[in-house]
Amino acid sequence: MINVKLIKEHTKDLSVLYVEDDLSLIESTSELLKNFFKRLDTAHDGETGLAKYLDYEKEFAKHYDLIITDINMPKMSGIAMGKKMLEINSEQVIVITTAHHEIEHLSSALDLGIDGFITKPLQNEKLMNVLYKVAHAISNSKFVESHIEMIEDLNMRLDAQNRELVKKNKELEKSFRMLDTMVHKDHLTHPKKTSQAIKEEIQKDERLQEQIQSLIEDDLEELKEIHIEIDLIVIDILNNSNSIDMSSLQELTDKFMKYASVLSFYNFFDKLGSSMKNFAITIKEKPLPENEESRRNIFMLLESFIYVLGKWQNDLFHGDSKTINSLDASMISDMKTIVNMWTQADEEFSERDLERIFNFCKN
Numbered sequence: 001m002i003n004v005k006l007i008k009e010h011t012k013d014l015s016v017l018y019v020e021d022d023l024s025l026i027e028s029t030s031e032l033l034k035n036f037f038k039r040l041d042t043a044h045d046g047e048t049g050l051a052k053y054l055d056y057e058k059e060f061a062k063h064y065d066l067i068i069t070d071i072n073m074p075k076m077s078g079i080a081m082g083k084k085m086l087e088i089n090s091e092q093v094i095v096i097t098t099a100h101h102e103i104e105h106l107s108s109a110l111d112l113g114i115d116g117f118i119t120k121p122l123q124n125e126k127l128m129n130v131l132y133k134v135a136h137a138i139s140n141s142k143f144v145e146s147h148i149e150m151i152e153d154l155n156m157r158l159d160a161q162n163r164e165l166v167k168k169n170k171e172l173e174k175s176f177r178m179l180d181t182m183v184h185k186d187h188l189t190h191p192k193k194t195s196q197a198i199k200e201e202i203q204k205d206e207r208l209q210e211q212i213q214s215l216i217e218d219d220l221e222e223l224k225e226i227h228i229e230i231d232l233i234v235i236d237i238l239n240n241s242n243s244i245d246m247s248s249l250q251e252l253t254d255k256f257m258k259y260a261s262v263l264s265f266y267n268f269f270d271k272l273g274s275s276m277k278n279f280a281i282t283i284k285e286k287p288l289p290e291n292e293e294s295r296r297n298i299f300m301l302l303e304s305f306i307y308v309l310g311k312w313q314n315d316l317f318h319g320d321s322k323t324i325n326s327l328d329a330s331m332i333s334d335m336k337t338i339v340n341m342w343t344q345a346d347e348e349f350s351e352r353d354l355e356r357i358f359n360f361c362k363n
Helices: 004-011 023-033 046-060 078-088 100-112 124-189 191-218 220-239 246-263 267-285 292-316 328-343 351-358
Strands: 015-019 039-043 066-070 093-098 116-119
Touching: 004 124, 015 023, 015 046, 023 039, 039 046, 046 066, 046 078, 066 078, 066 124, 078 093, 093 124, 116 124, 191 220, 191 267, 191 292, 220 246, 220 292, 246 267, 267 328, 292 328
Parallel strands: 015 039, 015 066, 066 093, 093 116
Antiparallel strands: none
């Protein structure tokens, strides 16, 4: 038999509607179900069950997590009631209870896509097994939905911040153009004084442009591949933040070290590459906080950092020497923040702190 504690772990936050015309069976089964579910409502026929289903949706703006219903009932059968519920919510989870002499009705239930069956008379072991299977599936679905909502919310915030970055980059480009104009005017006014300096600047910029082109042709694709691998590892860790596999952390460290190693070939990324190497060494040597919320905050921040890293990679493709280091200070600051959260396990980070952390375009 399935462990009761294990079942409760998946059912404790769920709501259930139990529909059965046998009043004595409702009473006895309800006493059992109350021990597992956060909310239990009952109905004695299909028509009443459907009415309660609609009332629950109207009051809470959501549906019951689980419907348990008999097949043969007065006024409206369990099959007819289940069909109407599925028309309202195609994802509704429904479990049918049926007596052996009602087997001929099961084909109709199967056509509807019913999620489970329990034969009468109800036996605790059979009921527990079915409850575990459907509740486990429901809780997994809820987790995925909440994670998707969290990522969508985070992406909206990141998009807004990216628009701010684009705005700042345009302002930076404007400043560079103004500087170029000033240098050009100065050259016209003092040709002997500035001609050599300008020549050296042009040569320096040409060398930098050659290095950037080399990065684009030789190493940018590798950086993108490593970036994707890092992102997948972090998403997997976020999905299993309560039991993080140490081998995943080791792999994450190796990927960041590899990324830093590629950056080290280019002297214009000395600071960024060095910071990423130190970042990788720190998360390798220091244990994660034991608090699950702290871990989750760390990896949500890391996911936002990886998002910015991806935007930065895309900008590299344009090969603009004037903006190639415009995000370095911001990303270095983000890595320092993650390290601080990682190593200061006993400190609490307030909502204001997290807002400041996610506002990575300010330094």
